[in-house]
Amino acid sequence: MQITREPPVKTTLKPSNHPYLSGPWTPLHEEVGVDQLEVIEGEIPEDIDGIYLRNTENPVHQPLGRHHPFDGDAMIHQVSISGGKASYRNRFVRTQCFTEEQMAGGALWGGLMDAPALSKRPGFGAHGSLKDTGSTDIVVHAGVALATFYQCGEAWQMDPVTLDNLGKAPWGPLDGVSAHPKVDEATGELMFFNYSKHAPFMHYGVIDRAGKLVHYVPIPLPGPRLPHDMAITKNWSILNDMPLFWDEELLKRDIHSARIHDGVPTRFALIPRHGEPQDIRWFEASPTYVLHWTNAYEVSGPDGDEVVLEGYYQDKPMPDPIEDAGEYSHMMAYVDEHSFQSRLHRWRFNLRTGECHEERLSDRIVEFGMINPDYLMRKNRFIWSTTTRPGWFLFNGYVRHDTESGEEQVFELPAGIYASESPVIPKKEGTAEDDAYLITFLIDENTGTSECAILDAGDIGKGPICRLALPHKISSGVHSTWVEHSQLSSDAEFKRANLVS
CATH class of the missing domain: 2.40.128 (Lipocalin)
Structure with a gap:
């Protein structure tokens, strides 16, 4: 396993007991790449061939006032799987506001609970005075990953394979793009x-x-x-x-x-x-x-x-x-x-x-549900939702809903372990809607580590069928997506055929 490290970002954040600046929400500032992840349980299914991306909240600078969990700077975590092997990397989304705060060496905008009173510069989005972090959602369109902010910032582009930052989407309108x-x-x-x-x-x-x-x-x-x-x-x-x-x-x-x-x-x-x-x-x-x-x-x-x-x-x-x-x-x-x-x-x-x-x-x-993407815009039978720890924004398990029979299968993670939003990956030779996998990141507060885990979507009660060790403990966050390598190849071929830059 070879690990590459990016130059450190400037940070002024101090240790805190704030509920969303500690524990599973402890910000991560390290950016690394790992060429091959260690399998610590089970094996990677050979028919998985794509990329998992998750957007997380990682404030870099000491808040000017009260911190809200959605104030953090966007960091994208990626696991790329093919041929029974997996690699990992993570990168901050270099939004305009992230770059300006790096140059200033500290926070310039108040958060959701204090802007505009504490902001040192005019802000962005529907609110009008917040930092555009791009830390809410992540999707892949036309071969480009787009990180977006729920209060309507810019759509920030990244290469889904390398996680290179590609700047803001040129088509973004004046009023921004919602998550x-x-x-x-x-x-x-x-x-x-x-x-x-x-x-x-x-x-x-x-x-x-x-x-x-x-x-x-x-x-x-x-x-x-x-x-x-x-x-x-x-x-x-x-x-x-x-x-x-x-x-x-x-x-x-x-x-x-x-x-x-x-x-x-x-x-x-x-x-x-x-x-x-x-x-x-x-x-x-x-x-x-x-x-x-x-x-x-x-x-x-x-x-x-x-x-x-x-x-x-x-x-x-x-x-x-x-x-x-x-x-x-x-x-x-x-x-x-x-x-x-x-x-x-x-x-x-x-x-x-x-x-x-x-x-x-x-x-x-329940909330934060996913379906088999082959059934998008079609009548679907199954929905996989996340459950949460009462009182917290922390995913602690899954429910597989059968909307036809009303039956539900539940899987609860062990205490102190928290999941991520989990896309559904159809099995290559699958014939049924639930012939699929769930993929997720796990944060283990008991050991101070994180993993990538894969579950059988047809029987989530078995728990993970494969676990991969990540090089560091990641912070929690909000949304994620999955894109097939074949889709990225198709998008690249379309661009070449149509001379799209």
Whole structure:
């Protein structure tokens, strides 16, 4: 095993007992590469051939005020698997703000709980005064990895193989790009949205396989909103307007305090993929907030054509403070699934009648679900969700939901071990939807180490079938993705054939 090390970054961060600057959220500042990871249990399945990428939060500088777990600088961790072997590397995302703070030798922006009061420079995104970290999401489109920030920063490009930083996406619009753009591998298109504090408050766009902005339209809303995710079907893109958003009176004083607005329904905007504002179909549903969708698809029936959407409905989107969390009581509650009570849910939009019908799919507290990517935009049967440690934003296991039978299989990690969001990798010779693997990073607080682990998606109860040792303990974070090497080869061939730079 050969390890290569990058030059150290400048850091002013001090040791802390802050719940999201310690333990499994202890920031990592070391950047390394490992040519071949050691297998410590089982063996790597020969039919896995792709790259796992995960975005994590790693603040480099001492916060100017109170720290929020989503204030950290983006670091991408990568495991590349082929031929029964795996390599590893990790790199910071060199956003404009990361680079400016490296030059300044310290923090320049206040965090989510203190900006703009403490920021030393004007900020970015829908909030208008935050650091653009790119630390929320990671997807691969047209052969390029895109790291995005949930408050609508730039889309920051990286080579998914080398993790070389490639700068900001040239197609990024003025109002930025929210986390959770969606990729349709069949057409090569990427669909995205953004939101802001000025009319029309939301936009929607499409990037083609050549990396060009080919469609960009307003989605008029009544005022500033806080959407987090979107979904796509073969013909529709689904956006939302939910009743959890900034308090309008406080916003006039530049105070960004989100609250639930009683009497305001959830609204969904269904727009044809290349549609105009006048083509939007609006549907109303029960008031809630949703962080993440798992899938959407179209069905035809005797009662009319429907669009079906599945995701995690919050029963208490404005949670009570966690009493024993002291000064962090509100912050801890807003990132704790057991406080906001997210459960798997289904919405059905009837395109003929304009009605929306809802149903609960599980009573478990779960979130951050994945499906077999071969079933994206198709009716899927299985969803793999993560469970969390009560009171914390820490994944401690998985639930395999069978949405047809209602059966659920649960796997709980041993105490002190925490997982990452876990993409589903279809088996090469698989014939069933759950003929697949889950891949994840594990943080073991008992040993101070981290691993890459692979599970059998058809029987998660067995636990990991393969474990690979990582060279250091990584920090926790948010989202991840998987891309097949064959997809990267196809994207590269398209670029060569079409002279795309």
